[in-house]
Amino acid sequence: MSTIGQRIERLPFSRFHLVLLLIGGAGYTFDGLDSAIIAFVLPVLKTQWALSGARLGLVGSATYIGFFFGALGAGAVGDRFGRRGVMMGALAVFCVASGISALVSSYPAFLASRILAGLGTGAESAIVAPYLSEFVAARYRGAFVSALAAFFSCGFVAAAVIGWIVVPSGPAGWREAIGLTALPVLALLWWRRRLPESPRWLESIGRPDEAARVMSGIEAQIAARGTVLGPVSGLSEPAILPVPVLPYGGGLLSARHRRGLFVAWTVWLCLTASYYAVFTWMPSLLIARGMTMVHSFGFSILIYAAQLPGYLLASALIEVIGRRQTITSFLLGCVASGGAISIAGSDAGVIAAASALSACLSGAYGSLYAYTPELFPTHLRAIGCGSASAIGRLGAIVSPVLVAEAMPHIGVPGVFAAIAATLLLGGGVVLLFGPRTERLVLEAL
Template sequence: MPVRMSSMLDALPLSRAHVRLLLIGGLGYLFDGLDGSSLAFFLPVLRGAWHLSGVQAGLIASSTSQGYLIGSFLSGFLADRIGRRRIMMSALALYCVASCLSALAQDWRTYFALRLVCGIGTGAEAVVIIPYIAEFLPARLRGRLCGAVVGFFSFGYFLAACLGFFIVSAAPQGWRMASVMTGLPILLLLWWRRALPESPRWLEIRGRHAEARLVIQAFAGGGGRDPLPPAQSWVGEEAPPAGPGVWSARWRSRVLLCVWLWTWLFFSFYGFFSWIPSLLLKRGLNLSDSFGLSLLIFAAQIPGYFAAAWLNGPLGRRRVMIGALVLAALSALLLVRANGVAGLLAGAMGLSAGLNGAVAGLYAYTPELFPTRIRATAMGLASGISRLGAIGGAFGISLIAEHGGTAPVFAVTGAALGLAVLALFTVAPETDNSALPEQ
């Protein structure tokens, strides 16, 4: 009986090749998180140095998300057609160049344009990493390990807070040095990635079975071990017939579900993390104290991500997202009423942990809803459209805070998270640890 070679991946033990893949993928998310969150620490300085209006500051705050929207759409579509690896390498190189050049900007328009390009690079990168990694992992470990890889975002956010506290706030031009520091290490990551293989699942649906077989053998641990069935039982060299497209009746409801979840989550996520140092300044703290508390708030992401990643296995992705979003919404409501520094810090750390726990669940959940031939396209659609929510969060929070203060900001954040929880309770399926769909 014909057997798909990629189905053997679900039965493989975790090997050194898997661990290397997880580490390199995680480092990509680390730099994506570092890029996206460092802007929150640059903005208070740039606002004073370039005398930015609320609209100009909002445009810069949303620049990464605007670029992310473009990068997400393009990379998801292209990754399903020309392969995952090519997109990951080119996107990372684009980000590296734009991030370093942004350190030289002399006005907000140039800076905005370069940050837009940075967003295109990080958007293209972030969309492809998880579908790519998910296609290598055994089903029983996929939820936990995908959540753990996404957890590297939190290290990037924490490093951005360290840069803000120790470098950006230390000198008027510290933001320029920090911009170079976020871009140059990418060269090392590109070097490490040069030997990464293409996804065996993608190779298989393209009819490139010999290449897929070699990749699977490498991930089986080597040493002459062959995890595949006898050659006579392989699927033929022709690619399988095309199935329903991403907007077909079969997959449309899942695409719309993902768009809904991603949009409301990232409206809240970027609205909060793009502005938290500035919002703390509005509560009467000075720049150094604001950056110091932000360091603690960003650090709360780490347990949020990795607790959710571990729970993805026993509880399932859907339940993890519900629990994390409820924690985040309740923390946002606490921030509406918080007056003292202790209450403010507790609410903000809870919101930070909850938001990132939900992201760990969502990134593991989304690739499991779609087959290989449209997996990256669907991920790109959900991630790309969600950037409209992220842009609304980053831009809208600026205007709300400027005219209404911080309490309405957190009230709106809590309401947005409630809309995501509603969909998870009513229409979202659970994926558990089942095999990836292929038809």
């Protein structure tokens, strides 16, 4: 194990880690808010701009088109130039583009600004989990990163509340709702300015002195609050050689990393396609069952709120039964609850089943966010996570359009049958091919 790895592994969970979790989590909150608010805007734009079919589905997919390129770019830049700069730049891009999308008055301009906003959220989402995972010890890393993903649910619930109250308030309600997603990000940018660069990344590229200074600052913060840190066992100066600069994915596609890459890409694609097929269209699906727009938005708050217990349960289970088993268990729960939606005969039954589906999808996502950074070494971690997130967003791009086109022909039961098959494929891959990573230090993976 490297010197920096040894120093990190002896750290207890501290106020430093809690602040790091809140700062990273706040970014995920705004990512979730931005992604979810479109679901509440779609029914309004359908009427105001006379959109239908594929054009309406493309609005739902626009954010994820940008997300795809943002996640890919974040991985390349994050491994080459550092994690911190990507996190700051991504937030700035999102803030500006989201604000523009609230002001434009034409379909093409709205589509373009949503794609640009997605570029920022894609880079943000792809870089935060690998960045935070590099600051924590193996014994609580899974629970820590899984808890980070729980902040997405805060954004979804906030979007549902805004959609319920603000969107129906008048013809410009949808503009005000989108504008509300952008303004608080300015405060988060200011808060993040003091974040340190990842010491593990600094060490991996041959900058051990800078890595040591970052670690000394972290240790000083922890010691200042009365914690006595034990000695670093077997302390020795590692032979650190700079990682060669390769074309994007050059090292990632080597034989050594193909198994992890196959697992990450497949599960991200299956889960993300299913997740956004459900949540992009949830308010519209409820309206299609005869609910009014206001009622469907109100029930969506309950459905989105069910995400939080799903994330928290994943955080509790992931260190107990393991990453692969936790992911697979939640995916099976998704299949069961999706089937319950298809056969539910009452609004109450639909809401209960949809809430269970929401919890299970979120639990699977929380587990996957913790698992993915562990599939790649430090010098490829951002590229690996970014590529997996980008591949997943291909599903998010396609699935809203497919649902829009398929719904008139196969109905709700057919849609959920297709989602169930997709989730079973992802669960089978992670269970059969996913490597075991729990309790292993990052340097050993």
